[in-house]
Amino acid sequence: SYELTQPPSVSVSPGQTASITCSGDKLGDKYACWYQQKPGQSPVLVIYQNSERPSGIPERFSGSNSGNTATLTISGTQAMDEADYYCQAWDSSTHYVFGTGTKVTVL
């Protein structure tokens, strides 16, 4: 089965850049997307098709995907960005797969 691996936690100072990685075999050959989940809330899509932002998502969220790694970057991180982040990909055999999740802490 296909697996996506993320670091369990990332810490960042306010105003700095946070980078969250998502690793999977030949992930760059697939589309990756990212979700933000705050405590007690449903996940929210923040990046789709590797680097596209849904309407209403701040420009400080960006994404990339190449080789075996997709990356979510939060530039100028704010306290409100503290949350769990999940990557997700799709392929024709395993359908949808979520990453293991990363807790972003804004110190």
Added chain:
Amino acid sequence: EVQLVQSGGEVKKSGESLRISCKGSGYSFSTYWISWVRQMPGKGLEWMGEIDPTDSYTNYSPSFQGHVTISVDKSISTAYLQWSSLKASDTAIYYCATSSPNSHWFDPWGQGTLVTVSS
């Protein structure tokens, strides 16, 4: 605005059956597939399966195939997730979410349904 509203939390005993629901509004219900996603306490997201409301075609994750049933009633724009015999390990929050046939991401999500199963 596309919106998914899920049924309320449930408290059940092991061995009991359960069906939870997810009602779509603000769009043509057959336009988007609906998936179900499990989140066990303090854990990550797990895709369970999906259904095409057009013809009720389903895909299941191997991890959940045979343990749950996904169905839909187009006439009331509602999808369902069903168990015939719950286990304590089914305790989790269950989310429904939409995806379109040619895109493979979920947006939006329902508010979640907490299912608590006691042994």
